Amino acid sequence: MSKFIRLVIEIFTTETYLDSMLSGFEMTIVISLGASLLGLVLGVLVAITGLWSSKSIFAKIPKAIAKVYVTVIRGTPMALQLYIMAFVVFAIRGFPLTVTAIIAFGINSGAYVSENIRAGILSVDIGQTEAGRSLGLTSSATMRKIVIPQAIKNVIPSIGNELIALIKETSIVSMIGMYDLTCAARNVGSGNNLANNLAPMTVAALFYLSVVYLLTFGIKRIERRLRESDKR
Amino acid sequence: MISVKNIYKDFGSLHVLKGVSLEVEKGGKYVIIGPSGSGKSTFLRCMNLIETPTYGEVWLDGGLITPVDPYLHIDVIMTSRTFKSMKQSTGKTDDEIIMEIKKKDLLKKREGAEYKSLIKKIEKENTIEFNAARQKMGMVFQQFNLFPHLTVMQNMTLAPVYNGIKTKEQASEDALKLLNRIGLSDKADEYPNKLSGGQKQRIAIVRALCMEPEVMLFDEPTSALDPEMVGEVLDVMKDLAREGMTMVVVTHEMGFAREVGDRIIFMDGGLIAEEGTPEEIFEHPKSPRLQSFLAKVL
Numbered sequence: 468m469s470k471f472i473r474l475v476i477e478i479f480t481t482e483t484y485l486d487s488m489l490s491g492f493e494m495t496i497v498i499s500l501g502a503s504l505l506g507l508v509l510g511v512l513v514a515i516t517g518l519w520s521s522k523s524i525f526a527k528i529p530k531a532i533a534k535v536y537v538t539v540i541r542g543t544p545m546a547l548q549l550y551i552m553a554f555v556v557f558a559i560r561g562f563p564l565t566v567t568a569i570i571a572f573g574i575n576s577g578a579y580v581s582e583n584i585r586a587g588i589l590s591v592d593i594g595q596t597e598a599g600r601s602l603g604l605t606s607s608a609t610m611r612k613i614v615i616p617q618a619i620k621n622v623i624p625s626i627g628n629e630l631i632a633l634i635k636e637t638s639i640v641s642m643i644g645m646y647d648l649t650c651a652a653r654n655v656g657s658g659n660n661l662a663n664n665l666a667p668m669t670v671a672a673l674f675y676l677s678v679v680y681l682l683t684f685g686i687k688r689i690e691r692r693l694r695e696s697d698k699r
Numbered sequence: 700m701i702s703v704k705n706i707y708k709d710f711g712s713l714h715v716l717k718g719v720s721l722e723v724e725k726g727g728k729y730v731i732i733g734p735s736g737s738g739k740s741t742f743l744r745c746m747n748l749i750e751t752p753t754y755g756e757v758w759l760d761g762g763l764i765t766p767v768d769p770y771l772h773i774d775v776i777m778t779s780r781t782f783k784s785m786k787q788s789t790g791k792t793d794d795e796i797i798m799e800i801k802k803k804d805l806l807k808k809r810e811g812a813e814y815k816s817l818i819k820k821i822e823k824e825n826t827i828e829f830n831a832a833r834q835k836m837g838m839v840f841q842q843f844n845l846f847p848h849l850t851v852m853q854n855m856t857l858a859p860v861y862n863g864i865k866t867k868e869q870a871s872e873d874a875l876k877l878l879n880r881i882g883l884s885d886k887a888d889e890y891p892n893k894l895s896g897g898q899k900q901r902i903a904i905v906r907a908l909c910m911e912p913e914v915m916l917f918d919e920p921t922s923a924l925d926p927e928m929v930g931e932v933l934d935v936m937k938d939l940a941r942e943g944m945t946m947v948v949v950t951h952e953m954g955f956a957r958e959v960g961d962r963i964i965f966m967d968g969g970l971i972a973e974e975g976t977p978e979e980i981f982e983h984p985k986s987p988r989l990q991s992f993l994a995k996v997l
Contacts, residue, residue: 597749598844598903602858602910603834612857616848696848696890 474666484655488667491651492674498568498647499634499678505573506633507626510580513537517585533581540578546639548575553643568640572633579629587622588614620693627686631679638675648674700725700945701836701914704771706745706755708738715741716752717969723914728940729947730960732980734992738969739949740841743918746947747836748829759835760913762827767818769810770801775817779810834862837907841919843899845891851878851902852887855909864910877905881935897928901935914945921952953996957981965989 478484516533519526540548552571553564591614599609641650652671656664701723708716715738723729731739744750746757748764757765769775776782776797785796800806846854855874859865865873878884881901891899900920907915917936921929933955940946940959950956956963956977963980965973965988973980973989981997984990 592842592844594840594842594844595846598838598840598846599858601747601749601833601836601838601840602907603830603862604858605830608861612861613846613848617846620848697892 471666471669474661474663475670477661478655478667478670484660484667487655488648488651488670488674491646491648491654491671494565494640494646495634495637495648495674496678497565498572498637498640499630501565501569502572502576502637503630503633505569506576506580506629509573509577510584513577513581514584514588517581518588537578537581540575541582545572545575545636546642549639549643564640564643564645568637568643568645572637575636576629576633579632580626583625583629584618584622587618587625590621591617620690623686623690623693627682631682634678634682635675700760701746701947702758703742703746704756704758705768706742706752706757708741708745708750709753715969716745718755719966719969719971720755721964721971723945723947725913725945726943727945727962728960729962729964730956731947731949731964731966732951732953732956732992733966733972737966739966740918742966743916743947743949746916747833747838749838758825759827759832761825762832763822763825764827764829764832767821769806769814769818770804772817772821773797775814775821776800776806778813778817779806780814781805781807781810834858834864834910835913837910837912837915839900839903839907839915839917839920841922843891843896843903843923845899845903845906847891850888850890851883851894854891854902855906858906859909859911862910870909874905874909877908878902880938881905895928896924897931900924900928900932904932904935904939908939914947915939917946917948917950919949919951921950951996953981953993965992967992 478488513533513536516529517537519530549568549571553567557567557570595613595617596609599613600606604612637647638649640647641653646654648671652667653664655661655667661667701721703719703721703723706716706719707714719738719742721729721742731743733739741750745752745755748757752765752768754768754770755765756763756768756771767775769779777793779800781800782796785791785799786793789796791799845851846857849857852871852874855877856865856867856870859870859873860867864870875884875887878887881904883898883901886894886898886902891902894902900923904915904920920936921932924932929952933952936946936948936955937959946959948955948960960977963975963977964971965980965984965986967988973984973986980989981993984993
């Protein structure tokens with residue numbers, strides 16, 4: 468036990484180890500942030516496309532694309548998608564791997580986010596739309612002023628879930644040779660360095676845990692504020 | 700004011716309305732009664748296009764708000780290919796053919812350019828924008844449908860301000876007046892979830908009034924209420940009737956129908972089975988169906 472504590476302290480006090488862990492951590496954060504932003508934007512766009520009720524050809528084609536996108540992304544493993552991005556789509560010499568990873572994870576996340584948003588919008592009682600329309604609001608005004616504000620409340624918890632899952636899932640980027648937090652833990656624990664896996668991996672776990680905990684806390688606060696009108 | 704012409708509504712293979720017509724005149728109080736599943740609510744919802752009728756037209760103040768129904772225009776039928784080919788192949792008169800087309804729903808999508816352009820022409824000449832039309836028709840729902848994320852005041856001012864009918868100050872001033880009238884001005888800044896069912900429904904009524912509609916449609920406004928709260932909602936509606944508001948009310952409250960209605964419409968099986976003054980309907984019902992219905996509910 469005392470050896471474990473000594474090794475943990477060593478990681479935090481030895482400059483090379485700490486730098487190694489921090490640069491890995493930075494990479495994890497950069498990919499997570501970039502991918503979640505991209506995922507949110509994509510998710511909203513795809514969800515809106517999916518809920519488009521027009522029957523014209525201009526609506527049908529994007530709707531079909533959105534459907535295929537969600538089906539394919541949710542039906543194939545993330546690791547495979549990452550490989551395809553890195554070794555097929557962006558297999559260009561000198562193309563920054565970070566960007567590749569952000570795009571791969573963003574596209575993946577977008578599919579899940581869009582489904583969450585779609586479910587959130589559909590969960591708002593149809594009577595709300597009817598009431599809005601009966602007051603002479605246009606369908607887009609009804610959507611913006613009445614349905615979406617209520618949908619957000621329903622969607623926030625599941626979007627939070629998706630972001631948490633995304634942060635942890637970025638740990639597979641070492642498969643395309645990137646240096647993230649998980650990879651850093653492997654490196655610091657290797658025979659050339661600390662020659663112990665438990666300590667650096669525990670430290671990495673603590674890093675992940677603290678980010679996820681902060682995120683959860685933030686989401687809870689937002690939720691609480693949005694639930695203000697639910698009090699009876 | 701509102702003219703509903705021969706409305707049909709199908710939900711898949713279920714035929715809910717089978718040709719219902721109604722002329723709503725200014726200041727009239729129309730009460731629609733009937734057993735559940737008779738299409739009363741669907742009919743009301745077709746009037747302000749919350750449901751789009753499968754066939755039939757709805758006119759508001761001389762403007763068409765539904766798509767054109769070819770079966771309602773004899774000149775349209777007569778330009779159709781179906782009509783022309785039937786005229787050639789059978790020896791029937793024009794009237795017989797028109798009757799047959801109407802009866803058997805024979806018009807198809809491909810009826811030729813002349814037919815299409817005639818429909819377009821009718822549409823162009825008569826159609827009015829239905830969002831504007833809806834603003835003239837206030838609607839009150841069985842489930843209140845207040846917006847839970849907005850306060851009572853915001854519920855009432857959102858639509859008039861957004862639609863540019865009133866300024867924000869004017870809208871809140873009017874809203875307060877209306878709330879005062881129903882004795883709920885102290886609830887202006889509450890969220891709907893804190894209110895009782897009766898309060899919610901009274902606010903839903905004045906929310907619709909904020910748009911200054913010409914006619915109010917009520918879709919079973921008291922059916923979701925506890926019995927003790929029915930009275931307060933009916934009182935607001937009676938007040939409204941006394942002021943001369945044009946009203947179309949779907950309800951199971953026979954007492955209200957008799958007291959307020961000046962035209963009672965009894966619907967059964969997607970059709971208007973009987974129609975008349977309260978006296979005619981309640982004292983001298985003609986059809987056996989209405990008699991048995993009244994025997995059950997009165």
